[in-house]
Amino acid sequence: LKADSYLIEMIKWIRSHIKDAFEVQYKGQAKPIMNWLKGSSVRAITGIADSEHGNVKDIFEAVASYIFSGYFEAIAPDYPAFSQWITGDSMQGAAQDVLSYLAGGAATKRATAVMDALGLLEGDKLRATKSRYAITVLDILQAKGHGQVVNNSELLERVNARLYFKPDSYRLEPEWLLVILASLVHSGELELSVVGHNISASDTTLFKTVSFDTLKDFKHIQAPKDFNTSAIKALLEMLDMNEGLAISIQNGDDGVVRTMGEKIDDYIRVILRDQQNLKDRLPLWGQHVLEEAEAQTLNNKLTETKIFLEEQQRFNTPGKLKNLKVTVAEIEAQTLNLEAWREYKQLKEVVGDLTPMVDYLKNAQLILAEDDDWQEQAKNIQQSLRAGLLERNTRLDANFKEKMLKQLGELKKAYIQRFVEQYQRARLTLVEDQVKAKLISDSRLISLETLAGITLLPAEHLKKWRESWAGLQVAESIEPKMLEVNPQPVAFNPRANTWAGQAKDRLYYLDDQLDSMLKEWTLNLKNNLADPFIQLDLLKASQKENVNSFISSGKLPEPLSREFIEEVNKVLSGLEQVNISIDELVSRLGKGTPQSVEEIRKRFEILIQEHCKGKDSEKIRIIIE
Incomplete structure (x- = not known):
């Protein structure tokens, strides 16, 4: 009892004086023990909660861990990093937590921390083949060849009386190697041979009943002789089926295998269809959403996956699935291809x-x-x-x-x-349409139509006026629903509309044109008839009087008769009409480019000479069309 009380007193004293009572020396440098932890703490290193009390041993181990961390990283660069504090004393217990989980028990926080550190988890699911440590084990097994085993001594190497898996990089203790091997057994990737047992994916409960030392001192590992459970699970998952159905397959359920076959057939059929669709590269707004290289890459992936699926079609019974030789890695590669395909289908839906x-x-x-x-x-x-x-x-x-x-x-x-x-700007209202209708019976238009019978007057202008008049249309009612589905629900194309203003302005312009045309034509006719070369004596007496009256007053006779027009044409027949279009005039005068006065004059004179060559210039009358 006295010894116990002395021990308590001693521990109490050590706790109180630990900062001063102990000095740690490393690489020739000595410091009080707690000074080595500057920038960190015992709780941060060990993970001891604020509500918990650590012991002196925790302090010593935390300081040692902190000091030797650089050295350990140098000799074991790929050693796992654990989120929980694990020591040599607690390592076996942590490994047993994982084994208990693999045997069907619940996953403790410590078991999850170990599996996560060893890379055995993907999210919250066990994915042993994702672990780099597990991949190395499988590579060693595969290198042995079909039917060969890998002995314990081929996986563990002795260094200074301790055994390690890949001591130069991983430096994993036998406990952690056992966790990796057990996870691979659980996934169906291999079988573990120990004294008295050969543990496969269907015997994982043995991880809880067989002693830890027996498991740790395993004899060898070998490829599974029964169903490749992990590959079947991966294949089921690839086909969007429950991986738990692998058990049904092992129990000889033909229905599950048939469903797998139907799924494979459906995948192949849809892949073939989408490969045809890929040629269009998802057209949208005059361009392709998929670049040619991207479409070709996806097409290659789909071809690869289609061939892979076609190869799996022959495994159409549970018995044949025992001969499934593909690895989980190969299936996962095709799963990635399918993921790219699903992204394409999503993109196709977006488009x-x-x-x-x-x-x-x-x-x-x-x-x-x-x-x-x-x-x-x-x-x-x-x-x-x-x-x-x-x-x-x-x-x-x-x-x-x-x-x-x-x-x-x-x-x-x-x-x-x-x-x-x-x-609405390009169309008339109902009131404006009535104004338009009145223009067609306007006296000015009637006079112009009569005057158009005189050959020297530009009747083409009147024809264009009529076309412009006919082009003025009254606005129809547009249903909003029609415009929602059809961008052009009425016969109207703004791009083809040459009149920039409103339709009513165009209507008023046509009204003004009647005045200007009648005035211009009247003046033109008067000037031509007043020409000294015109022989008015050819006219009948009654018409001669009308013409002379028109020449002197500038007012057309009323009413303007067809007989008057015929007589005027008769006396003007001695004049020769020369037509020059506006387009030709603009073209010959430089097409709108800057010209000097002299250049314009020369160009115009050449144009006139070409059109009037061989004609009597005194009798020529030029009409600009």
């Missing part, structure tokens, strides 16, 4: 959702004028959409699609508003 709106806007671009402000908005959104679809990290984001649909919807709304505005 499908965007296409109706894009097609509408693409047609709208051909309707509005090229210099319309709306066209610039459309171009900017088109470029934004293109950039987003080329960015692989963006294009499958639901927010991206919703954002683009919103922008496209706003652009469509702006187009509809713009189309309606331009349509």
Whole structure:
């Protein structure tokens, strides 16, 4: 009892004076024990909670761990990093926690920490073949060849009386190697031979009943002689089936195998269809969403996966699946290909959702004028959409699609508003249409139509006036629903509309044109008839009086008769008409390029000479059409 009390007193004293009572020397440098932990703490290293009390041993081990960490990293660069404090004394217990879990028990926090450190987990699922340590074990087993085993001594190497797995890099203790081997057994990747037992994926309960030392001192490992459970599970998962069905297959369930076969057939059929679709590279707004190289890469992946699936079609019974030789790694490679395929199908769905709106806007671009402000908005959104679809990290984001649909919807709304505005500007109201109707019976138009019978007057001008008049149309009612589905629901194309102003302005312009044409034609006729070369004596007495009255007053006779027109044509027949079109005139005078006065004069004189060559210039009358 006295000894116990002395021990308690001694421990109490050590706790109180540990900062001063102990000195640690390393590489010739001596410091008080706690000074070595500057920048860290015993709790940070050991993971002891604030509510817990550590002991003196924890302090010594924490300081030793901190000091030797650099040295250990140098000799074992690939040793796992544990999230929980594990010492030589607790290592076996931690390993047993994992074995208990693999035998069907619950996973303790310590077991999860160990499996996570060894890379055996993917999320919260056991994925032994993902671990670099497990991959190394499988590589060693595979290198042995079919039917060969790998002995304990071939995996563990002795260094200074201690055994390690890959001491120059991993430096894993036998306890951790056992955890890795047990995980691979659980996954169906290998079988573990120990004294009295050969443990396979169907015997994992033995990890709880066989002594730890017996397991740790295993004899050898070998490839599984029964079903390749891990590969079957991986194949089931690849086909979007429950990996737990692997047990049903082992029990001879033909139904599960048939379902696998049907799934494989469906995958092959849809892959073939999508490979055809890939040739189009997802067209949208006049461009391809998929670059040629990206489409080719995906096509190669699909071809590889199709061939892989076709090879699995022969395993159509539980018995045949015993001969399944593919590895989990090979299946996972195809799973990645399928993931790329699923991303393509997602992208195809995104493009499908965007296409109706894009097609509408693409047609709208051909309707509005090229210099319309709306066209610039459309171009900017088109470029934004293109950039987003080329960015692989963006294009499958639901927010991206919703954002683009919103922008496209706003652009469509702006187009509809713009189309309606331009349509209403280019069309007459019902009141204005009545004004238009009155023009066709206007006395000025009647006079011009009569005067058009005089050969020297430009009747073509009147023809164009009539065409312009006919082009003025009254606005129809446009149903909003029609514009929602058809960017051009009425016979109106703003791009083809040459009149920039409103239709009513054009109507008033046509009214003014009647005045100006009648005035110009009247003056033109008067000047021609007043020409001294005109022989008015050829006219009948009554018509001669009308012509002389017209020449002197400048007023056309009323009513303007056909007889008057015929008599005028008769006296003007001695004059020769020369027609020069506006287009030719502009072209011959330099097509709008800057010219000097002298250059214009020369060009015009050459034009006149060409048209009047061989004619009496005194009798020529030039008409600009």
